[in-house]
Amino acid sequence: MARNPVTWLGSPTFPKAAHKALADTQLRQNLRKATGTIRARRAAAVAEMTDWEMLRVAGEQIKDDVLARLDTLLVQLEESVTARGGVVHWARDAEEANRIVLDLCRAQNAAEVVKVKSMATAEIGLNEALEAGGVHAIETDLAELIVQLGDDRPSHILVPAIHRNRSEIREIFQRRMGVEVSDEPADLAEAARVYLREKFLTTKVAISGANFAVADTGSIVVLESEGNGRMCLTLPETLITVMGIEKLVPTWQDLEVFLQLLPRSSTAERMNPYTSVWTGVTPGDGPQQFHLVLIDNGRTQTLEDSIGRQALRCIRCSACLNVCPVYERTGGQSYGSVYPGPIGAILTPQLVGDMHDKQAASLPFASSLCGACFEVCPVRIDIPSVLTHLRAEVVEAKGRTAESVAMSAAAWIFASASRYEKAQKAGSLARFLAKDGKITSLPWPGSKWTSSRDVPAPPQESFRTWWRKNRG
Amino acid sequence: MASAREEILARIKAARVPPAAPVVRGYNRQGPSSVELFAERVADYRAIVHTVSGVPEFLTSLRGKRIVAPADVPAEWLVDGVTWLHEPLSIEELDQADGVLTGCAVAIADTGTIVLDGGEAQGRRALTLLPDYHLCVVRADQIAGSVPEALARLEPTRPLTFISGPSATSDIELNRVEGVHGPRTLEVLIVT
């Protein structure tokens, strides 16, 4: 079987890549500024909701229900999309998905296609596959465009160019668009508007991802900000949507939960500027040919793991990245995958499905287990528990060397080893504190400490408090 | 060899995921459908908002402009002095228009959102996408309090567009900047 392109070929293991990234002060500065802004705004957007916790619980339960009935719901989705004039395709892996999309483009004689930002197509390496087949894919999301024009790799699931500041973006635009532009965000946005306008108005085939698909109605949902999504979903004659099989919700009503959870968690808005919903083909409005490509690419093997499968609840909001102290310091590219940060650390190795793959197996160690990701996750994915679970699997596959991997992966990310140890004690150990205040056993790697020495009682201060006081 | 479809469905079955607990919908399903709250939330997105008692009086501001209007807008909206553009319109014609005037299907007070469903006074989706200015008329009785109430009023199989403020991006240093590909000016007329 071909390798899963969810990780980039030739990427170093996380500790190696992160070592290099830590030396890049510009990168750290850019990330610190961007994630700092969004953390504060997300907190405010969430604080406004009195029922946030109930929404999170409902989000978790709806997604668990989807995973429990995935086969039935997928067949139901297929029926409803087909009944409304769409065509449904199934792909076991990236290679199969890419071939389906390339054939569809060729059938339309399309030399160029416009694309709306989509994690699924990034995961399967669709752009490269299309290019090899003679079809050029134009990214239309501003951040994707910055990455594409800069011959760069994404570093964040919502804002793939988060590692670039405005003056770097200006430099890329001037070089690749051949225009004079200032580094004012409004001018940069205008430059992108002008650059893409003609493409939107003339391109016949568009490719999108999907945030949600409603099984009982066949409706597909895409949330966006700029209007590039609306352009792609409305103007071309043919629309090809590529979607992971877990992106379902059972009913239209279930969307009421996610349309509240997602915008506040991702861009810290009450609602994102544009959300498009379409069901098959509507005569006289929008693309008259609609293809839905459902991809597995490691999801069914993830589903088999009773602890790991909760990663499939993810709605790709990126809140866990924005709060992660490790991500903030190493940047997204160190994870060697389109899925970086805490979600990447649990999803990527499971999609790859090979604990002997050195790079993928290093990812569950890219964490201090502080728990901030779990706190913000809108679908309550217990990322720290999945991390410890996957670490144990890596150890089982590889033997005893993993503890040193763990330490080298995270300790030096913090300014000094003693601060890291303090973080460990305050954060991760406290998670396993028994009700009576005594620590009896810890999951690996803590188990090595509990078995060999007394574990000091964790300080009252949580890692979060500690981090807030000591960050930077 | 089994088809991809059969194989994926078989793998899902083989994973034997146990049934999930029933969904508890303990969150708020209703909210105040107040005109004031809606107006305030729309304005938060840097859209322009007016609360008026009649539409035609306001439309004099469009005089001298070339404005797209769906064929089924109320006749009284088509005031004199404006060049009204009606379907069939090409993509180029839409792109060159000064703006578009529509009604809406539903609005949401809690989030300051307007929803179009291609129904009465709204036209197909391209109409509200290509012109750089969108003037949207919202009747007070179209305002739902919450997202759940709004979704319950909508027909999911129609092509829907939820609009919350003008086109924007958060892609440069994670700060919101208005105005990328969709209409850069959104003006909302709330009719009470």
Ligand code: SF4
């Ligand atoms: S794991 Fe949770 S917080 Fe992270 S991107 Fe997915 S849904 Fe968002």
